[in-house]
Amino acid sequence: xxxxxxxxxxxxxxxxxxxxxxxxxxxxxxxxxxxxxxxxxxxxxxxxxxxxxxxxxxxxxxxxxxxxxxxxxxxxxxxxxxxxxxxxxxxxxxxxxxxxxxxxxxxxxxxxxxxxxxxxxxxxxxxxxxxxxxxxxxxxxxxxxxxxxxxxxxxxxxxxxxxxxxxxxxxxxxxxxxxxxxxxxxxxxxxxxxxxxxxxxxxxxxxxxxxxxxxxxxxxxxxxxxxxxxxxxxxxxxxxxxxxxxxxxxxxxxxxxxxxxxxxxxxxxxxxxxxxxxxxxxxxxxxxxxxxxxxxxxxxxxxxxxxxxxxxxxxxxxxxxxxxxxxxxxxxxxxxxxxxxxx
Numbered sequence: 001x002x003x004x005x006x007x008x009x010x011x012x013x014x015x016x017x018x019x020x021x022x023x024x025x026x027x028x029x030x031x032x033x034x035x036x037x038x039x040x041x042x043x044x045x046x047x048x049x050x051x052x053x054x055x056x057x058x059x060x061x062x063x064x065x066x067x068x069x070x071x072x073x074x075x076x077x078x079x080x081x082x083x084x085x086x087x088x089x090x091x092x093x094x095x096x097x098x099x100x101x102x103x104x105x106x107x108x109x110x111x112x113x114x115x116x117x118x119x120x121x122x123x124x125x126x127x128x129x130x131x132x133x134x135x136x137x138x139x140x141x142x143x144x145x146x147x148x149x150x151x152x153x154x155x156x157x158x159x160x161x162x163x164x165x166x167x168x169x170x171x172x173x174x175x176x177x178x179x180x181x182x183x184x185x186x187x188x189x190x191x192x193x194x195x196x197x198x199x200x201x202x203x204x205x206x207x208x209x210x211x212x213x214x215x216x217x218x219x220x221x222x223x224x225x226x227x228x229x230x231x232x233x234x235x236x237x238x239x240x241x242x243x244x245x246x247x248x249x250x251x252x253x254x255x256x257x258x259x260x261x262x263x264x265x266x267x268x269x270x271x272x273x274x275x276x277x278x279x280x281x282x283x284x285x286x287x288x289x290x291x292x293x294x295x296x297x298x299x300x301x302x303x304x305x306x307x308x309x310x311x312x313x314x315x316x317x318x319x320x321x322x323x324x325x326x327x328x329x330x331x332x333x334x335x336x337x338x339x340x341x342x343x
Contacts, residue, residue, distance in 0.1 A: 001104050001132075002131045002136075003035060005131070006034045008031075008142075009166075010031055010097045010101065011030035011143050012162055013030055014093060015156075017096060019159070021089075022082075022084070027146060034100075037060050037105075040055060048309040049254040049292055052292075056105060056110065056113060057116050058116050058117070060101070060112050061115065062115065063116070065102065069095035069098065073087050073094055077090065104170075108128060108130050109199065109201040110122070110282070111263075112124065122261055127173035128170065128202060129201070134169055134207070135170070138161075138162040141162065142159050176208070176210070177200060180200055181200050183230070184231075187225075187231050187234040187236065188221075193221065193236075195214035196215050197214075198213070199265050209224065209225075209227075211223065213281065215264060215267075219238055220267055222237050222239060222284065223236050223237075224333050226327070229329055237285070239267070239285055241268055245295070246259075246268055248295075249295055258279070258292065261279075265279065265281050266280055270297070273296055273298065275297065276291050277291065277294045283312060289312060289314070292305075292308065293308045321333055
């Protein structure tokens with residue numbers, strides 16, 4: 001999730017455990033430690049592909065967080081303002097702040113390595129967009145209210161209510177995903193479409209309109225469905241892919257990393273002399289957030305590419321169409337494929 005969401009979630013969790021001991025200081029503690037796991041973006045893991053794949057790995061591991069929480073608690077107890085809280089309570093509070101960060105991230109599509117180093121599998125439920133105001137707003141309003149002196153008598157109730165509302169929204173996302181996938185599979189079965197890999201995810205800033213990808217041998221279907229649609233209203237557009245080009249590059253470590261991390265939900269495209277591999281889960285057709293140059297064609301041969309990440313910014317003018325499509329199945333969201341550009 002975005003940084004603001006993790007800050008306010010961390011603050012809410014910290015206040016729940018430490019509020020009666022530290023008061024408003026607990027909000028600052030939660031904000032700091034709620035941000036901590038995402039500081040792995042400052043680490044260079046060796047290249048663009050590695051930075052993409054290894055984000056949300058060790059720093060988001062529940063096992064690592066369980067180990068480091070007592071250490072952080074011991075360090076905090078070196079400070080006078082923190083000594084009113086026991087080592088055990090500090091350890092529990094810090095683990096809850098760190099682990100709720102990771103668990104919330106696992107509700108998005110990106111993938112979070114919750115059990116690193118036992119497994120590098122990127123867990124991703126994909127039931128909430130990476131930025132969703134409906135989830136963040138209750139927690140943000142609660143944090144603001146807790147900073148106001150006149151709201152202090154009601155602080156715990158406000159904080160608890162915010163956590164309940166935001167958690168119920170997560171539960172709604174899971175229910176909406178089940179509902180959406182049921183009607184999408186009905187539509188796919190009606191057209192006798194056989195696919196190898198499938199994933200659905202909410203479109204930006206909502207959980208009412210969903211985008212799904214169904215990968216076949218020859219390409220993939222980009223699918224849009226609203227919670228208000230019937231199975232007959234599901235939009236499906238096929239886009240060919242050239243995944244067979246990777247057969248000549250199978251030994252490339254970066255390609256294997258991408259194949260595993262995307263769980264097979266990738267597309268390969270040849271544009272001029274570049275072979276581009278895109279993560280189909282994030283973005284929309286022609287505007288994928290993570291696309292890499294995996295090979296160059298020279299003299300009818302493919303040679304390993306630079307693995308440069310290409311810039312594919314989401315077209316903001318599409319947002320209006322996305323929100324309109326929620327209630328109007330006649331709106332066409334099919335995108336004219338555009339070539340990725342260098343940063």
